[in-house]
Amino acid sequence: MKPTRHRRYARHRFPAEVISHAVWLYFRFPLSLRMVEEMLAARGIEVSHETVRQWALKFGQAIANQIRRRLPAPGDKWHFDEVVISIAGRKHWLWRAVDQHGVVLDILVQSRRNAKAAKRLLRKLLKKQGAAPRVMITDKLASYAAAKKVVMPGVEHRQHKGLNNHAENSHQPTRRRERIMKRFKSAGQAQRFLSVHDPVANLFRRPANTNAAAHRQSRAQAIKIWAEATGLAAGF
The missing domain is CATH 3.30.420.10 (Ribonuclease H-like superfamily/Ribonuclease H)
Structure with a gap:
């Protein structure tokens, strides 16, 4: 599979998939920067925790802004x-x-x-x-x-x-x-x-009182939105 080369990730040594995955791990789960570093290392990706921190600072807010635009309007x-x-x-x-x-x-x-x-x-x-x-x-x-x-x-x-x-x-x-x-x-x-x-x-929030099938569907939609927000989805 050819790595995605989105303009947002220009001049970065690692492909967009690696950067967006590291940012997702850091903000999605209660992990420290060093924990994210180890999880990437377990997959053969050698990157320092300081690099992960810089990725989070550079890309995190832009991704969050894109997510907000794609979520439904808030309640009243x-x-x-x-x-x-x-x-x-x-x-x-x-x-x-x-x-x-x-x-x-x-x-x-x-x-x-x-x-x-x-x-x-x-x-x-x-x-x-x-x-x-x-x-x-x-x-x-x-x-x-x-x-x-x-x-x-x-x-x-x-x-x-x-x-x-x-x-x-x-x-x-x-x-x-x-x-x-x-x-x-x-x-x-x-x-x-x-x-x-x-x-x-x-x-990625799981609404209350949802069954397993509804949760899987909701999670799949969340992953799709994440791909769009990070520039990994085709046509973004």
Whole structure:
């Protein structure tokens, strides 16, 4: 089989198939860079973990952007939550929004947990999604209500801890990656990594209450979209 030579991978020693597979392993599974290096070595591909890191930085965001364009429109209920993360010994907050199906809409790493930070997240979401939700669901943090009055005044707002499980559960994959990576080194690194990680997780997410046949069909479609997003599919 002749290796794919997409313009995106020009001047790289390794073919597109190897690069895209390494990027997929790193963002799809809770693996460190050195683990990806070993998995490639087991297949006879000698590449350093630093090269894998450079591939992730160079190609990850572009692939994530292509994935977003190919996924269905989000639901009309947006769940919001924020979780504390420690970066270089300082407390930061990871703000996240998901829809009612558990699809991550966006994330924002900030040093504050106040109304100004909540406004930044809402404005970022509206700019990216292009439309406001029908309902926004949050915990009882007062910053959400203050931000909503300014940014999305016409949206119904429900504040209840028990209604927000979608957003709270979506933090779990981030916690696993945080442990593997031995914490994020900076707010910028966390933002860059999660901005790619979450769209990839959305693509390969297994919906609840699906049988094996439906799951295989969904996975095949996800792999097809990945090939298109990475430039490996014919005609891309």
